[in-house]
Amino acid sequence: MIGAIVDSGDLVRVIWVSLVAGIGVTAVFGFAILGGTRAMEHGRDGRPIEATLFGVVGAVAMAAVIAAIVLGIIALVNK
Amino acid sequence: MESDIIVVIVVATALVFDFTNGFHDTANVVATSISTRAMAPPLAVGYASILNFIGAFISLQVAATVAQDVVNPAAVGLLAVFAGLVGAIAWNLVTWYFGLPSSSSHALLGGMVGAVLVADGADAIYFKEGILGKVMIPAIVAPILAFVVGGLAILVLYRIVGRLRPGPVSGGFRLGQVLSGGMLALAHGTNDAQKTMGVITLALVANGSISHDNIQVPDWVVASAATAIALGTYVGGWRIIKTMGSRIHKMDSAQGFAAQGAGATVILAASNVGFPLSTTHTISGAVIGSGAAKRLSAVRWGVAGNIVVAWVLTFPAAACIGALTYGITRIFGTGAAGPVIVSALILIGAAFLFIRRAQQQAATPVSPAAEA
Numbered sequence: 001m002i003g004a005i006v007d008s009g010d011l012v013r014v015i016w017v018s019l020v021a022g023i024g025v026t027a028v029f030g031f032a033i034l035g036g037t038r039a040m041e042h043g044r045d046g047r048p049i050e051a052t053l054f055g056v057v058g059a060v061a062m063a064a065v066i067a068a069i070v071l072g073i074i075a076l077v078n079k
Numbered sequence: 080m081e082s083d084i085i086v087v088i089v090v091a092t093a094l095v096f097d098f099t100n101g102f103h104d105t106a107n108v109v110a111t112s113i114s115t116r117a118m119a120p121p122l123a124v125g126y127a128s129i130l131n132f133i134g135a136f137i138s139l140q141v142a143a144t145v146a147q148d149v150v151n152p153a154a155v156g157l158l159a160v161f162a163g164l165v166g167a168i169a170w171n172l173v174t175w176y177f178g179l180p181s182s183s184s185h186a187l188l189g190g191m192v193g194a195v196l197v198a199d200g201a202d203a204i205y206f207k208e209g210i211l212g213k214v215m216i217p218a219i220v221a222p223i224l225a226f227v228v229g230g231l232a233i234l235v236l237y238r239i240v241g242r243l244r245p246g247p248v249s250g251g252f253r254l255g256q257v258l259s260g261g262m263l264a265l266a267h268g269t270n271d272a273q274k275t276m277g278v279i280t281l282a283l284v285a286n287g288s289i290s291h292d293n294i295q296v297p298d299w300v301v302a303s304a305a306t307a308i309a310l311g312t313y314v315g316g317w318r319i320i321k322t323m324g325s326r327i328h329k330m331d332s333a334q335g336f337a338a339q340g341a342g343a344t345v346i347l348a349a350s351n352v353g354f355p356l357s358t359t360h361t362i363s364g365a366v367i368g369s370g371a372a373k374r375l376s377a378v379r380w381g382v383a384g385n386i387v388v389a390w391v392l393t394f395p396a397a398a399c400i401g402a403l404t405y406g407i408t409r410i411f412g413t414g415a416a417g418p419v420i421v422s423a424l425i426l427i428g429a430a431f432l433f434i435r436r437a438q439q440q441a442a443t444p445v446s447p448a449a450e451a
Binding site: 010011013014015017018019021022023025026027029030031032033034036037038040041065069072073075076077 | 224240244265343
């Protein structure tokens with residue numbers, strides 16, 4: 001019955017995009033924090049290899065967050 | 080000539096509404112950043128106002144919905160548009176005065192529906208596909224969705240960073256809130272400024288300045304609405320910030336990030352398909368979700384309950400005021416006299432409330448330092 005009133009395609013799109021982007025981007029940012037924090041700790045403990053690996057994880061995650069935001073804005077502008 | 084005067088009054092009234100929307104909704108956008116100390120209040124408000132301005136230019140889908148999918152633009156008159164706006168402004172002022180974060184969006188749409196119902200009849204309103212399909216059902220789904228997204232996001236975050244030292248994690252999320260808070264302000268601009276653009280466009284259609292067969296939002300309407308909401312955001316309201324940011328529940332920076340991210344994604348996704356959401360409802364749902372996921376008892380459900388009451392009242396209250404305003408305006412005929420007189424009355428009422436508020440704040444100052 002709701003499908004007869006509201007454009008269910010639009011509503012479903014809002015729901016899945018919100019779930020994927022809201023939880024996904026937040027989780028990826030969490031990995032950015034994890035990578036950065038572990039990189040600092042390992043660097044302080046004199047473990048350069050681990051520090052570098054975690055640093056890369058953090059940087060890639062942060063880049064992914066920014067890319068997701070930019071792509072989202074582009075999708076909005078181009079609608 | 081008379082209709083041109085009415086158009087000018089309607090446009091000015093709409094921009095005043097947009098301004099009140101901005102300062103009424105400032106807390107929604109910046110409260111979590113301020114309560115977690117991610118940003119100092121003046122910086123948070125300035126940052127939000129700039130991004131609100133930019134957001135207003137990104138998407139016009141919501142403006143299109145308000146201009147042509149809620150009421151029949153070919154059947155609506157200028158006085159009805161004016162009366163609807165006054166209904167929304169009056170309700171915004173009342174809820175601002177009492178510190179209730181009600182929905183400016185529902186106030187606007189409620190005011191419009193009430194005024195148009197009295198002025199042009201039920202046939203001028205698209206109840207099923209418009210009010211229900213594009214406003215009410217998304218309005219119910221959005222805060223629940225934001226609650227779920229906020230709750231799941233913080234649970235996932237705690238899984239990822241839960242074993243790390245709190246200091247660097249909090250610092251990282253405070254920096255992250257610059258991003259999430261910015262996105263929320265942007266999202267607010269893509270949805271809330273659009274409603275005013277839609278109403279102004281509707282007024283221009285009613286005046287015959289724009290054809291109802293090919294409704295396009297003029298560039299000057301976009302620019303003026305964006306400016307008005309940005310200015311309103313900048314002025315802001317500390318009383319409402321206090322309700323949203325800390326009286327609901329105290330939150331850590333990770334929760335603040337999750338809540339802002341959840342609110343931003345839901346609002347942006349809805350803006351993309353033209354659903355005119357309540358940013359108040361949506362971000363409240365996200366804040367409550369991120370708080371409840373950590374600890375149910377941390378959420379001050381009583382305050383949340385007061386918010387729900389304000390929400391339930393908003394649409395019908397604004398509709399009644401919109402309908403009443405139309406009746407009062409029509410007492411003075413169909414010309415410009417009615418809008419001029421009613422505008423003057425609203426200005427006097429607003430000035431009275433502002434002076435009362437200023438006197439109360441002078442007697443009992445509320446500040447971030449006092450809250451800390």
